Amino acid sequence: METNIALYKYCVRIADTSLILAQRMCEWCGHGPILEEDIAMSNMGLDLIGQSRGFYSYAAKLESKGRTEDDIAYFRNEREFLNRCIVEQPNTNFAFTMMRSFLHGCLAYLQFRTLVKSKDDTIAGLSEKALKEMTYHVRHASEWIIRLGDGTDVSHEKVKEALENLWQFTDELFEMDEVDQALIKSGIACDISMLRAEWDQMVNEVLAKAKLERPLGGYQSKGGFNGAHTEHLGHLLSEMQYLPRAYPDAIW
Amino acid sequence: MSTKDNWPTWEVFTQQKNGAAHEHAGNVHAPDAEMALLNARDVYGRRQEAVNIWVVPSVAITASTPEDMGPFFEPGNDKMYRWPNYYKTPEGIKQI
Numbered sequence: 001m002e003t004n005i006a007l008y009k010y011c012v013r014i015a016d017t018s019l020i021l022a023q024r025m026c027e028w029c030g031h032g033p034i035l036e037e038d039i040a041m042s043n044m045g046l047d048l049i050g051q052s053r054g055f056y057s058y059a060a061k062l063e064s065k066g067r068t069e070d071d072i073a074y075f076r077n078e079r080e081f082l083n084r085c086i087v088e089q090p091n092t093n094f095a096f097t098m099m100r101s102f103l104h105g106c107l108a109y110l111q112f113r114t115l116v117k118s119k120d121d122t123i124a125g126l127s128e129k130a131l132k133e134m135t136y137h138v139r140h141a142s143e144w145i146i147r148l149g150d151g152t153d154v155s156h157e158k159v160k161e162a163l164e165n166l167w168q169f170t171d172e173l174f175e176m177d178e179v180d181q182a183l184i185k186s187g188i189a190c191d192i193s194m195l196r197a198e199w200d201q202m203v204n205e206v207l208a209k210a211k212l213e214r215p216l217g218g219y220q221s222k223g224g225f226n227g228a229h230t231e232h233l234g235h236l237l238s239e240m241q242y243l244p245r246a247y248p249d250a251i252w
Numbered sequence: 253m254s255t256k257d258n259w260p261t262w263e264v265f266t267q268q269k270n271g272a273a274h275e276h277a278g279n280v281h282a283p284d285a286e287m288a289l290l291n292a293r294d295v296y297g298r299r300q301e302a303v304n305i306w307v308v309p310s311v312a313i314t315a316s317t318p319e320d321m322g323p324f325f326e327p328g329n330d331k332m333y334r335w336p337n338y339y340k341t342p343e344g345i346k347q348i
Binding site for chain 2: 034035037147
């Protein structure tokens with residue numbers, strides 16, 4: 001696979017995952033359980049939008065078809081989005097949102113930590129900034145999972161249910177294909193399968209503190225990073241993309 | 253005053269640069285100290301306003317009351333000698 005084509009896809013996968021989670025986090029704006037969390041979740045959403053912008057801009061440059069970061073974000077359909085399915089799952093409740101951020105965040109943290117050493121300078125630079133942000137997101141989500149899991153009966157039940165529902169999307173976090181293989185050889189991408197043991201350790205540690213049992217096996221949903229999504233992504237995009245599609249020349 | 257429906261408040265102090273004094277920035281609600289620190293970071297430190305943050309349970313602060321104002325502060329009014337600029341610097345002295 002030609003490096004530029006692979007790199008384009010690699011960047012879009014990262015950018016889409018950050019953008020879709022950003023959209024979900026920002027849905028909390030004005031609805032947070034307390035003012036402080038409301039601000040925290042929107043802040044983290046904005047961190048994620050920043051990450052996606054960096055990777056979209058680089059993808060647009062690699063593609064060199066005159067498209068901008070906005071064109072890539074707003075003028076593609078559901079099947080063209082390459083995010084991991086876990087991030088498109090609806091917010092549901094606060095415990096679910098924290099668990100989603102936690103399971104995805106641990107992987108994103110490990111991925112960016114590895115990509116800081118990428119042979120591609122742009123990827124390395126973007127990852128350095130993202131790494132600091134993800135370090136905080138994981139800390140924030142972990143603290144909440146521990147408190148909810150080891151909290152009241154109600155909070156324990158909710159976070160337990162979130163874990164059990166989201167677990168089916170965790171194998172997909174580690175899915176790779178020829179895009180990754182091509183870039184791993186040249187030292188640009190990171191071999192995500194090598195991060196599994198550390199991800200397991202991070203997750204197990206927090207779940208143990210939260211008095212939650214790690215789900216065993218069960219059905220695993222895959223395919224998001226090649227455009228096969230759950231039913232939730234289309235609805236999310238219809239809201240996120242409405243304005244630029246209805247008014248393509250709108251500026252602000 | 254930690255109850256299920258009402259988290260305690262924490263006073264937030266931020267330090268703007270190394271060596272500077274921590275200044276009161278405001279307060280946050282949080283169930284415990286670690287969460288108070290995270291909330292303080294999100295509310296008062298997200299625009300790089302701080303290099304360090306302290307959080308202190310609001311209940312740990314003992315404050316003077318408006319009734320204290322007279323006995324606490326007013327006796328200073330007529331005691332100018334408590335101010336350094338009351339004293340004249342002797343001629344020729346560059347530093348005291």
